[in-house]
Amino acid sequence: MPKVLSEEQIAFYGDNGYLAPFEGVSSSETAAMCDDLEAFERAEGKRASEIIVKGHLCFRRSYEFSRHPKILDVVEDLIGPNIFALSSRFWMKPGQDGSFVSWHQDSAYFGLEPNELVTVWLALTDSTPDNGCVRVIPGTHRGPAYSHVETYDEKNLLARGQSIETIDDGDAVDLILKAGQFSCHHERIVHGSAANNTDAMRTGIGIFYFPPHVRSTIGRRTASLVRGVDDYGHWDPDPIPKQDLDIDVYAHVVAAGERYVDPQFAQEAERQASGVSAIRLHRRHLLPLNRPIGHEVDHALPPQRSPQFHRG
Numbered sequence: 001m002p003k004v005l006s007e008e009q010i011a012f013y014g015d016n017g018y019l020a021p022f023e024g025v026s027s028s029e030t031a032a033m034c035d036d037l038e039a040f041e042r043a044e045g046k047r048a049s050e051i052i053v054k055g056h057l058c059f060r061r062s063y064e065f066s067r068h069p070k071i072l073d074v075v076e077d078l079i080g081p082n083i084f085a086l087s088s089r090f091w092m093k094p095g096q097d098g099s100f101v102s103w104h105q106d107s108a109y110f111g112l113e114p115n116e117l118v119t120v121w122l123a124l125t126d127s128t129p130d131n132g133c134v135r136v137i138p139g140t141h142r143g144p145a146y147s148h149v150e151t152y153d154e155k156n157l158l159a160r161g162q163s164i165e166t167i168d169d170g171d172a173v174d175l176i177l178k179a180g181q182f183s184c185h186h187e188r189i190v191h192g193s194a195a196n197n198t199d200a201m202r203t204g205i206g207i208f209y210f211p212p213h214v215r216s217t218i219g220r221r222t223a224s225l226v227r228g229v230d231d232y233g234h235w236d237p238d239p240i241p242k243q244d245l246d247i248d249v250y251a252h253v254v255a256a257g258e259r260y261v262d263p264q265f266a267q268e269a270e271r272q273a274s275g276v277s278a279i280r281l282h283r284r285h286l287l288p289l290n291r292p293i294g295h296e297v298d299h300a301l302p303p304q305r306s307p308q309f310h311r312g
């Protein structure tokens with residue numbers, strides 16, 4: 001018996017690979033999270049989107065979001081009562097700067113088997129076609145694992161600019177969300193987003209959930225059990241942040257981010273995900289991003305400092 005979704009919604013997700021919109025967190029919580037991110041950017045001199053993995057462990061508020069009952073109730077109806085959070089990413093798209101996300105499948109890079117992960121994309125600002133909301137191509141989660149080219153395009157927000165070069169996007173659907181609402185999409189659905197043509201930042205957090213029987217195909221890794229029990233033991237526990245930018249937790253996040261962009265790790269993920277139809281690699285150097293920070297905030301961050309993240 002589903003908790004919050006109707007049988008029709010569950011069937012729609014099975015057929016189409018996405019569902020939206022759902023009411024998630026309040027507008028005061030989304031505004032406070034945006035303030036946290038702006039404070040981080042001001043203090044660190046880099047974008048919060050450079051935290052390419054496990055952003056939910058970096059701030060108390062994002063940690064609470066990752067365990068929010070309204071979010072987990074929907075996820076539970078899609079993948080069952082026992083739920084791990086693998087990772088998360090702040091997706092910040094400044095107004096008029098041309099950033100975009102190319103068509104891709106998350107499954108090509110997550111190194112998971114079977115592919116049952118659900119991404120929750122929680123809007124921290126309104127997310128619309130004008131400011132480059134997430135777009136999905138319905139039903140593609142039931143199709144093939146596509147070949148991805150790694151472009152490392154500076155304007156592509158993906159860690160490697162991974163792109164499906166040829167895809168019919170005539171049926172693409174915009175996932176339009178108000179701040180505080182969220183969408184869900186399947187690990188294998190083809191999705192992306194266009195540039196932000198407004199003057200304001202578009203921000204969301206994508207949180208990646210999977211059931212405990214899912215294994216890592218790229219060695220032992222960590223994840224956070226956010227609901228239920230783990231009867232499989234495939235995953236080691238992530239640390240729990242006691243405060244924003246908790247120094248030990250942050251070091252764990254940095255190490256996981258470095259592993260994520262490590263070429264050997266990446267190649268193994270690609271090999272596992274795509275089998276013999278290898279992903280073509282067009283690698284450039286993995287340089288930290290040195291773009292100017294767009295806006296400033298007044299309040300200070302906790303005193304801890306962080307090591308550098310690679311570019312997300």
Ligand SMILES: O=C(O)CCC(=O)C(=O)O
Nearest residue numbers: 091101119121134193206
């Ligand atoms: O935020 C975006 O524009 C893209 C998000 C995305 O690719 C994802 O959540 O997997």
